Amino acid sequence: MKKIVVFASGSGSNAENIIKYFNSNGLAEVVGVYTNNPNAGVIDRVKKYGIETQVFSKTELFESKFLQDINGVRPDLIVLAGFLWKFPDTIIAEYPDKVVNIHPALLPKYGGKGMYGMHVHRAVVDNKEKESGITIHYVNENYDEGAIIFQKSFSLSGNETAEDVAAKIHELEYRYFPEVIGKLLTV
Secondary structure, rough: EEEEEEEEEEOHHHHHHHHHHHHOOEEEEEEHHHEOOOOOOOHHHHHOOOEEEOOOOHHHHHHHHHHHHHHHHHEEEEEOOOOOOOOHHHHHHHHHEEEEEEEEEOOOOOOOOOOOHHHHHHHHHHHOEEEEEEEEOOOOOOOOOOOEEEEEEEEEOOOOOOHHHHHHHOOOOOOHHHHHHHHHOOO
């Protein structure tokens, strides 16, 4: 069975959605969840699935032992699901085209350091964009600049709030992120 590890910094709704998706189809298994936030909601969300969660510091993330731990799992895919830190080049180099991220905008717009969550949605609304959406992309050494794997958009009327945009983004994330991960694992 294919193995997935998930990195998350927040509530973990995408991580849980991915776990449920693969638990139901047996194509892969989420074998570990890593978080940089000891108070992240993802910790409680994944407990009920019996998945090991590891909390780490920024220093630990960039140490060679961290890469050794990942290599011990030997995941088929590393999924960043709301992970807010820059991912280590050493792990990216060790797992080329095996580290993917989801971004709550249509890259290359609204990407880069500091562009996450409500920051993105407010910028989309403030700039009166005609559409928004999600981007699933490979992770490289620069924030949100890896090759695009998948995008899905929706139209904006101009009357939406940032919260409205966020709700539509979540719907797209929950629907498409697990499906795209599944396709990547069968290639």
